[in-house]
Amino acid sequence: MPLKDDLQNIIALKQSSIPASNIKPRESLVPMDRTRIVTTLGVRRCGKSSLMSLGINRLLEAGVPRENILWVGFDDERLSAMKREDLDTILGAYCEMYPDIPIKDVYMFFDEIQDIDGWELFAIRLLKSYTSHIFLSGSNSKALSEDIATQLRGWSDEIRVYPLSFSEFCSFKGVGTRAYATKDVSSLKAAFRQYNAGGGFPEVVLEADRYRRVELLQGYFDVMLLKDMVERYGLPNPEIVRYFLKRMLLSLSKPFSVNAVYGDIRSQGRKVTKDFLYELTSHACSVFMFSKVPRFSGSIIKVNDYLPKYYPVDNGLRNAVVSPLGPDSGPLLENTVYWHLCRKKLPSQKITYYSDGSECDFLVQDENGVSSLVQSCWSIDEKETRSREIKGLVAASRATGCKDMTIVTFEQSDIIESAQGVIKVVPAWKWML
Numbered sequence: 491m492p493l494k495d496d497l498q499n500i501i502a503l504k505q506s507s508i509p510a511s512n513i514k515p516r517e518s519l520v521p522m523d524r525t526r527i528v529t530t531l532g533v534r535r536c537g538k539s540s541l542m543s544l545g546i547n548r549l550l551e552a553g554v555p556r557e558n559i560l561w562v563g564f565d566d567e568r569l570s571a572m573k574r575e576d577l578d579t580i581l582g583a584y585c586e587m588y589p590d591i592p593i594k595d596v597y598m599f600f601d602e603i604q605d606i607d608g609w610e611l612f613a614i615r616l617l618k619s620y621t622s623h624i625f626l627s628g629s630n631s632k633a634l635s636e637d638i639a640t641q642l643r644g645w646s647d648e649i650r651v652y653p654l655s656f657s658e659f660c661s662f663k664g665v666g667t668r669a670y671a672t673k674d675v676s677s678l679k680a681a682f683r684q685y686n687a688g689g690g691f692p693e694v695v696l697e698a699d700r701y702r703r704v705e706l707l708q709g710y711f712d713v714m715l716l717k718d719m720v721e722r723y724g725l726p727n728p729e730i731v732r733y734f735l736k737r738m739l740l741s742l743s744k745p746f747s748v749n750a751v752y753g754d755i756r757s758q759g760r761k762v763t764k765d766f767l768y769e770l771t772s773h774a775c776s777v778f779m780f781s782k783v784p785r786f787s788g789s790i791i792k793v794n795d796y797l798p799k800y801y802p803v804d805n806g807l808r809n810a811v812v813s814p815l816g817p818d819s820g821p822l823l824e825n826t827v828y829w830h831l832c833r834k835k836l837p838s839q840k841i842t843y844y845s846d847g848s849e850c851d852f853l854v855q856d857e858n859g860v861s862s863l864v865q866s867c868w869s870i871d872e873k874e875t876r877s878r879e880i881k882g883l884v885a886a887s888r889a890t891g892c893k894d895m896t897i898v899t900f901e902q903s904d905i906i907e908s909a910q911g912v913i914k915v916v917p918a919w920k921w922m923l
Contacts, residue, residue: 497583520545532651533778574608610641654690656922682919689806707810743821745797786842850886860890
């Protein structure tokens, strides 16, 4: 079948399936009124394409005819042979279907377009010459979604997409979120335990079978490892890459030493270089499997002298891959708190950790300084634990001048007077709603 016919079939099939009725709403929205290319960035399977479908639903609700929606998913096998010179066929196919619709009024959605070399020039030409309604998404091994934004730097607005937040998790599970209703509180606590251990990948959250959830998460990890990292970057020794990523996962909440892992690998008789392992940390962050958090320092020069922490994108993914032997609700809570802060922070803000005799898990800072200090601890019932968490906040407050101090626990609430001011103790299940 000619390419044009395939494209018309793909466009028509998508139009016949909208509005999408089987997609649950998310807190994040893809803006439909921008005059620049909108790109959605995020880890595999976090819901980027679903967000674009939800955006289409909003367009239809606003009165945009479904005939004005042009959606092409380039992971369709019928388009596997497409090349850059074939991209114009998309416009020809659509205009033949709807000759009376002005192209400037068409909303174009391209999923996995980066599979085709030269796609970025096509996207920019569309924006300049045809329509300002262009939306891109993708995260495959040939060019990850981060690369979409890199290629379109200056031409696109970036929307970061994460696995589900806790409030989204509750929505997917049908859990009420009235924090002051006795019935909802008990359900929220139970839901948070599930969320903290199992994470928030949408497909996994909706899967009822426990063993199937683990299979899905292990499959996600294998695709990120083999396609997004080994295949994409041409990495040798996949087993060393797998071992290294597992060591990163096991270091949750702790500063990560590449040198220590390098020594362990060498002691096993395997050949590897430190530079290769340092590259792996960068690649793991590029594919959105991890996020790097540096240690706070008043000196830009000294920041790189300290070990960073690496937070995995999802607790469920981490637990499915490394299967911790003992209880680790505390480190998992720290990871959950980190990603909540990432969702809420402004683009101009960054997150660091404080360590100078005492430790504070998270400092949120911008060009004006540190705006908040956050500790995470499953429980501060024990006197020694309570003292340690307070000491870390007070030390960080003295070092930064920040007076906004919070301890996030599983279920405790309190107000603590300290030498640096009031410390709020809040339950995670309420703080994250």
